[in-house]
Amino acid sequence: MNPQLQILIALQDILSLIREAKDPSQKRALGRMGFKMTNLEALEQTRENLEDQLSPAIRSQYARAKKRYGRIVAPVINGICYGCFVKIPSAIDTAEDRNQTLYRCENCGMFLFWVEK
Ligand SMILES: [Zn+2]
Structure with missing residues (x-):
């Protein structure tokens, strides 16, 4: 990460x-x-x-x-930002480096992280 x-x-x-x-x-x-x-x-x-x-x-x-x-990071679950409940572009959601690169939600601006299976 x-x-x-x-x-x-x-x-x-x-x-x-x-x-x-x-x-x-x-x-x-x-x-x-x-x-x-x-x-x-x-x-x-x-x-x-x-x-x-x-x-x-x-x-x-x-x-x-x-x-x-009052919050700064949000998990992405099933392609949804749990900061604002908007869908993340699938190119980012499926990127291999998604936890290696610092991505922010385009809608709410929170930093995103993915729970790896
Ligand atoms: Zn968001």
Whole structure:
């Protein structure tokens, strides 16, 4: 898988953990699971470290998607972008390098990844 894509997928996870850590109702549920809220700073630090590893061009596309949708990557399942539920051009959907090249959805702009069978 494209290394920048791996970073983006990790970032999406970190962003949702940060969101949950800040949400009071989620806080209790996470607390019951043993998740310590003092980890918020560590999460923010991890987010910054990962963002620093993105190339400048990808980082600005990432910032736009994050601001617009709160999400940055979407899986493609059966040829459909699960960011916006629009069909991906089949030339891209069936490309052999689909997880090696960083593709973005032409409709919503999210970075795409395919779950390989
Ligand atoms: Zn899309």
